[in-house]
Amino acid sequence: MTDLPMPADASRDATKSSLLVADARTRKRNAAEKRFRSYGAAAIGVALVALVVLLSSIIGGGAGAFRQTYLSIPVALDADVLDPKGNRDPAEMSKVLTLSYGRVLDAAVDTAVADGGIEIEGLSDKDIGGLISKEASAQLRDRVLADPELLGTTVETNVLVNGRVDGYFKGRVTMESAEADGNTSPQQLMLAEELKERGMLVTRFNWDFVTNPDASDQRPEAAGVGVAILGSLYMMLVVLFLAVPIGVAASIYLEEFAPKNRWTDVIEVNISNLAAVPSIVFGILGLAAFINFAGLPQSAPIVGGLVLTLMTLPTIIISTRAALKAVPPSIRDAALGVGASKMQSVFHHVLPLAMPGILTGTIIGLAQALGETAPLLLIGMVAFVREFPAAPPEGLFDPASALPVQVYNWTQRADPAFIERASGAIIVLLAFLLCMNVLAIVLRRRFERRW
């Protein structure tokens, strides 16, 4: 490397240097080279390790949300309790409170425990009744109201089990932690263990997590992301119908028609600055402009959609402009040459050719909007919503949640079972994002044209 004639320095003797033996300085320089290179490799290694740890910790923590423990027992639906008038009229029956169904269920569990011949020292009635979720009675009520014919019969029911017991089978709750926990007891867990051995307690895949609405603080086992998925979907619809046409129109103007003057300069600087404004500032804008000023309802997907539209506009504009710029001028010249107006050349030729690039940019922008949380917190999407919103367009004004906000919501609850739910919701969110990104890549591969 250093076979250049070196200056006749006191420390070095040029005549003694050899091409075959590296001298001290060369060795030092080569070592520095190696070190530098290894720093680079290490940096990439650190980034990749961070990615792997991040994903595995979330997926490892959230996988449990997709499995749920159920108690399958025969439940005798006592017609005298559940339909005191005895006429099987759903309107009359809906007056019977969830509480009565709870009693029916408790009786069923007691019978099941007695029939199974399970005896555990120190097992109290509270332990047995507390085995099943508080949500289970509401679910049974819905089922009976939907099908009054079930009354008076004994039906095999899959009853949702309490979150602590469910957590025991997932390894979150142990006998030691149950000792200190007021909501469960070691006896209860032993009972659950016994029931599991008899095959009455099964842990299986939990579709309800994807379809159920949120549940209250005491019922983590019943909480799901159904409303949140629907809310996110509605907001994406709003973004798609607003941000894409506006973004594409703005890009067409800026890229194809705008004269180079101070006004368009202002617009350009504005767009690049908007792309870097913190997302929470858009939330403040949404609160002040759409809710306080325009009077739109809080927690409505329409407001969330509008805020996300403003946020994704810069992304869509930047990628659309890049796509338009990639279409060679010869296309425009040819169209103009055969008598098309400037507008026709753009709409009939340039735009269709730029479509794949625009679509890819749009999907990336939508993916970004889907994961955005902070602005939605400010416009009231954190509210506890159990009702599914109606079909659009009216449903856009109904309260709803959103996937990332639901995650935040669950992290604020006391029961650690909600952390598992939050990680589960993130898995759902990441699955959606993955699909969108794969779609974007496929579109780019399929339709991208090199000029």
Add this chain to the structure above:
Amino acid sequence: MAGILGEQSGAFVGLLAVAAGIIGFVWGLTRIGVEYKARDTVERIVMGVLILCSTIAILTTAGIVLSLVFETGHFFQKYSWTDFFFGTNWTPRFQGNSDLGILPLLWGTLYISFIALLVAVPIGMFAAIYMSEYASKRVRGIAKPAIEVLAGIPTIVYGLFALITVGPMLRDYFAQPLGLGQSGASVLTAGLVMGIMLIPFVSSLSDDIINAVPQSLRDGALGLGSTPSETIKQVVLPAALPGIVGAVLLAASRAIGETMIVVLGAGAAARMSLNPFEAMTTITVKIVSQLTGDNDFSAPETLVAFALGLTLFVITLALNIVALYIVRKYREQYE
């Protein structure tokens, strides 16, 4: 609409549509003439729509500035601005008489951003240097998209990661044994996780900038006998320095405006301390906590969020403008 108006009005709406069609047809017929160019008229309208759409960006900025300035004005009528900008206490109370000094929040924000940049800048830069100067095509083809995946992950995921993994880990293995703190939420937790989030941001910006340095500079340095690392350290990086400064400023603006990671990872206690294992809070966290739930828009405790938002907006805007200016100047230099 028809559902609200009822069955009968459906027929009425239909008639109305037919009438409108006929009127439009007649109007169209009367306008046809030798001199009349329909294409030009249509295009003028379309052009108007296009221009209107492109001004939405300006309207958005105007909306942000107006809503922030307006409510901040209300806030400063109720709370002295010197106390806000120079107050060192943050203790909002429901019954009023709150201390709303921004300094503890600003300190938390800057401290966390500093740690985040301390993580992201070296890792991001070295990753970019390695990928653009050393890596084989195959390694680059795997590493670059993998690092970019980090950029596509929503910040709430990083927040949860800080809350359930990084926070407890730092607390159990470092803070408690060293006797430095008891809380999982801390400046270091939020800073580390935010640093990971910023790695792809720094690395992709630096990658662009390093690639923009002309190959002739590298060839010159290598031809004079310097090793690749000497070329990078003494030729490429100095040439790319303005761009890199711009990239770091953009990353800083990202870090300052980041919300979800600090909401879940940094804590809620407003505190000015040097201990990185202590929980501190940031401007964005306080905007969220003051504006979620039921708001009373006449109380200074709610309105302060707009003043915080305005401060945040001004800081990030200044950083962005300087950064974009530097990056643009730098690009022109080599184009």
